[in-house]
Amino acid sequence: MPQKNTSRLPGRHFLQIPGPTPLPDRIMRAIDMPLIDQRGPEFARLGKRVLEGIKTIFKTTQPVIIYTATGTGAWEAALVNTLSPGDRVLMVETGQFATLWKIMAERLGLKPEFIKTDWRVGADPKVIEEHLRKDKGHEIKAVCVLHNETATGCLSPIAAIRKSIDAAGHPALLLVDTISSLASTDYRHDEWGVDVTIGGAQKGLMLPPGMSFNAVSEKALRASKTAKLPRSFFQWDDMLTMYKQGFFPYTPATQMLFGLDTAIEMLHEEGLDNVFARHDRLAEATRRAVRAWDLEILCRDPQYYSPTITAVLLPDGYDADQFRDIALNTFNIAYGASFGPYAKKYFRIGHLGDINDAMLIGALGATEMALALAGVPHKKGGVQAAMDYIVSAQSGATRVAAE
Amino acid sequence: MPQKNTSRLPGRHFLQIPGPTPLPDRIMRAIDMPLIDQRGPEFARLGKRVLEGIKTIFKTTQPVIIYTATGTGAWEAALVNTLSPGDRVLMVETGQFATLWKIMAERLGLKPEFIKTDWRVGADPKVIEEHLRKDKGHEIKAVCVLHNETATGCLSPIAAIRKSIDAAGHPALLLVDTISSLASTDYRHDEWGVDVTIGGAQKGLMLPPGMSFNAVSEKALRASKTAKLPRSFFQWDDMLTMYKQGFFPYTPATQMLFGLDTAIEMLHEEGLDNVFARHDRLAEATRRAVRAWDLEILCRDPQYYSPTITAVLLPDGYDADQFRDIALNTFNIAYGASFGPYAKKYFRIGHLGDINDAMLIGALGATEMALALAGVPHKKGGVQAAMDYIVSAQSGATRVAAE
Amino acid sequence: MPQKNTSRLPGRHFLQIPGPTPLPDRIMRAIDMPLIDQRGPEFARLGKRVLEGIKTIFKTTQPVIIYTATGTGAWEAALVNTLSPGDRVLMVETGQFATLWKIMAERLGLKPEFIKTDWRVGADPKVIEEHLRKDKGHEIKAVCVLHNETATGCLSPIAAIRKSIDAAGHPALLLVDTISSLASTDYRHDEWGVDVTIGGAQKGLMLPPGMSFNAVSEKALRASKTAKLPRSFFQWDDMLTMYKQGFFPYTPATQMLFGLDTAIEMLHEEGLDNVFARHDRLAEATRRAVRAWDLEILCRDPQYYSPTITAVLLPDGYDADQFRDIALNTFNIAYGASFGPYAKKYFRIGHLGDINDAMLIGALGATEMALALAGVPHKKGGVQAAMDYIVSAQSGATRVAAE
């Protein structure tokens, strides 16, 4: 049965990184169309349609800015449009991506205050509240949180954080990164009182990387009038002016907008609540598999469990990167890497985007088999546990549908 | 967790029918290219390349005719080019497709003699030999066999059948259908002395339906000079004349030829022996799953096990079509249907084409979960058994590679 | 300005052969989608939709059979389903394709009577009528005519031919090939009393080659009950039975059906009458260019002018194939070749399918420039004449729209 002398890994690649996520063919084909004049009437119709449509995904009636840039660009946009050099900002070290955002804030001349964690939980609203209460002078201008820390698979409670800011009577803006949660789990920009929501294309929106978002509140727009950080490419004003006609101030990635148009359509065809329920089901199935394998989930507190990413710690002495190599070379599956204090200690299973039950079982199957081949100590039965859970969840579905 | 009010089944469709098989993106993109002049120099290069390349797949140095028609057309081509009205032909009732081929022979004015089976085995060389021995006058002009009976998942031993014909000292032509076996399991047109091999695009060749093949021996070509069945569209002569320049006598499906070119390239990149080993591994894993479920494999004799298709009998009283509906609606997976005496009694899992281990585990997982949801009596553990087998097979692979 | 040392012809290829025609991206993308189960519910919906939709293109309420085969297959289908060995059929030698159809008839055991022409006109209804009147015993079972002779660019008057058959009081079936006219110029299967209309995918339907059609009258269906030519792949009966459920008796080219679905939609979006007017306009513009070049149009009688193809004779002593090579290598444009008595004497400009005014001007411009580079004696001004005509035609359009 040797697979020797081969330069091709057969079959479909299992892209189980925490994003970019597998592209649905329908979206790929929508993107794969000839360009149109970005100043012409057909584009204007497209522009207006997606600029309205994307609001339904953020659950907002306020403007959403669309950038031709990946998520890092939208992080920068959120900061430079609302803040001034030297401004203090409160951030929470939920993991690697929170750390990167903090470094960005420093580079841009802001003064981040970084609430530490052990990278195994989300942001704690109480700690934020305490921190803000101490800031009697209201020098902290913004609270910056990741809804879902992509590096660890921990979800933070944004509605509760909003309440904690209010409870502290603090006027700071709330900036939230939803790059690895948007369109995968419930998120309510308006209802939760978020000032800038940062989103990306390449996760729950099922698009390739190259597009990102800022959903902005009225308060954020007001802040942008006096914010002094230099900005041009990311400037909101020009965008909002041009959006009235469905155009962009400079050439946007037209094809990505074709894709976005289709993605929004597909999410509503499935129904956002069904999309969220599906992600919850896949996440719980994954966690049951991990527990059955007798491995540890990095996120140590169930209240922070991520519906999109599960990071799995390997036993001491086992190199997660080596495991990932074996899985890739044998089963054509890619996982996310580990970072910082946990480098080489865990791998991340992305179970977000256009994934269904059978795809997840394939991915978990590949994982269980790769654990065996890599000699990582574990128990069998993870896939079985995941299937048992899915069967129970789907019988519920069937029952309800029949009523 | 209900999936109500949705018009979209998320994620990738698991096309586990016994063909057409899942199209690799690389082949899809090769096909999705603008047309070229079918009489121009670029086409001539393409034509010559695929006409040579396809021979390596049939393991022949003799001509392979390429038809713009699905497999049924290639069946007809094999008959009308070699036989005359009223000719007796020997066929074996391996299942539904053998039956359809027999009906075709009758319609074309031939006189098929049909060796019965219970549809749960392949063609028996000894029975063929006995039958031929009785035909002292050599009135039987051709023996027609399916290498793999797509309807039942039983593989027939072509090399042994060749020997049985020779042992009987019978001059009949040997016509073999490899539609659901070609490019998935070893097949040797020349070495096994086959006169016409019928192949199709949409299975092991990983192409969409719309193309089929006749690999022809010198003896078959000679027979075609005197064969009197009327023919024009399927006529070999014109084809062979034009092929010298890389052209076709009438407009071929250019895009399919782009795809075929890529498919041949991909099969050789993986290595044909690796392709066959992969199919064997997936087939054995599937059978182990079926046994673990305590269900019955339709093919009742292991010597006939198909490397590409496994038909699974449901317990008495359970409707396989109903089971297939539940699986499709819940897990977005399609299986092959059942036929004839076994209608509604089994479903067929196709595990051929561009399928890998993780995809198979996803498919078997969906099957095990659908069995539960459909209330079909079975034991758990099928997926586990399949994974255990794959791990053992792939460890072998790793060991050998390391030597 | 030398184009040396290059292995790439830049820009878009001008596929001005008389078909296959340039594929619209929308159709290409519709085709470039993953396969679905050809026995599943999604397919059934698709099948029913295209089987109904295609009738609107043939202007019929009677069944249209869809073959996975190129036009040659549909020719054969029309003959074998309606005729018996030895039947006399009346055919008109309009050119190369009529000749090929005649040869096919002979191969199938029919007795074609071939009305001669000089290949520079279409079929003359009067001559047909005379011929039929002589057949007192009604031994001629079918009249076979090409609506548009692809080899010469001559269109035959089908409605008038129908009348001539009726005038002769002859019961022969009327079989019409519309391969290079369907969906490009008006055609009325029912109103004109055609018994079998043969169509192809790769011309006016803007699809790749690989699909063809038989629209069949009730009379043709009746004839098929007694027709004795052997047939199986092309047999109508099984098709019609399965069509009731939206399925095909054997695996069809699923992706082509996706494309057909989109093609029908696009034709109706533009409006069939607009499609026909566009083809008329492009044809007339092309003829004006040819006349301005002082070259001769092969079709020598304006009443037979083809709306889809214009064959252009080169002056004596100039090799049309050499001219085509120069045009291809310099301007990336492909024309149709010449045949039979006119081999190397003309080239054919296809102006059918998804072509618009600017594309045609590009093609005619390439032609005028290639004539100069090839040293073919001609006058300048062809493109100018074509543009002048288009401007006059389009001003009409604008005027009418404004009313």
Add this chain to the structure above:
Amino acid sequence: MPQKNTSRLPGRHFLQIPGPTPLPDRIMRAIDMPLIDQRGPEFARLGKRVLEGIKTIFKTTQPVIIYTATGTGAWEAALVNTLSPGDRVLMVETGQFATLWKIMAERLGLKPEFIKTDWRVGADPKVIEEHLRKDKGHEIKAVCVLHNETATGCLSPIAAIRKSIDAAGHPALLLVDTISSLASTDYRHDEWGVDVTIGGAQKGLMLPPGMSFNAVSEKALRASKTAKLPRSFFQWDDMLTMYKQGFFPYTPATQMLFGLDTAIEMLHEEGLDNVFARHDRLAEATRRAVRAWDLEILCRDPQYYSPTITAVLLPDGYDADQFRDIALNTFNIAYGASFGPYAKKYFRIGHLGDINDAMLIGALGATEMALALAGVPHKKGGVQAAMDYIVSAQSGATRVAAE
């Protein structure tokens, strides 16, 4: 001939805007592929290949940074990586895009000095030299020029500007925008001593919008060490560090890199010198058409003629936007708009990217016909003049090739 009641413009869209340019199918298909892990081994190979390959397009051996952002982002990147708040920069008002870049510089806190022109010429090296000579204190930190002003179709002589800076003995950095000239006309980052070259994907590189470039000199890299403008998304350092392994510091637009890989390959297949000669030929043909129409080319000095864009002034009193509408609605062709002091007075014909002679003739034909339909006073014969020129240029080609 009326085109009434239609919701579809048939045929191919002529995207003659000055970019984005028509996408070759080969590039579209390269982009239309499933995503791969942006941290995996396959990506590393891709990353290294394109990071090296893109250097051959800029004619540099120094690093080229690839941004997931359109050209505006690369403008910002060039400024923020090399300059500090309050720095004086010298810019030339060649037209709208130069003006936008100047506004960007102001927003970022720089002090641009703007050399005026009438928008009908390129940047004059002598004026730049004079300006720099006056800056005895070397307070001007950078000279910013557009190689090709996209808004007017005027090309500036970069090599001469380099010499003028040197002649002035001025240490300012030279930042050059090649967005609408790169890969269409000769450009030599190293030889011409440019410090930062800004490029974009969607013009000569034949890619969709969404990617842009900074080619950076050693001097520019040194400047970046002390430049104090805040930056993070556009920061060069992180990029250069990650590039060593073929990776990007944050998720890049993977699919665009697939496309870039193919674009570089295609440009070298054609040969860069052939690409440039082709653009020169198309530009000269276009200008000859404009002159024959008796219309005025916006660029008033032939030494500044752009090889990629020709802006055409309409006679006084004629609205260029209205003309563009008529051309779009009748002939499915899009041109670039006019700006600033010339708003509605001209339209721009883009003749760059994957365009060939026949496509240009189609576009010029549509233009000539639309001029007639729109009632714009002009002479006929533009297309004829363009064809005459192309014939003469291509005969040269043939002659040379034959030698």
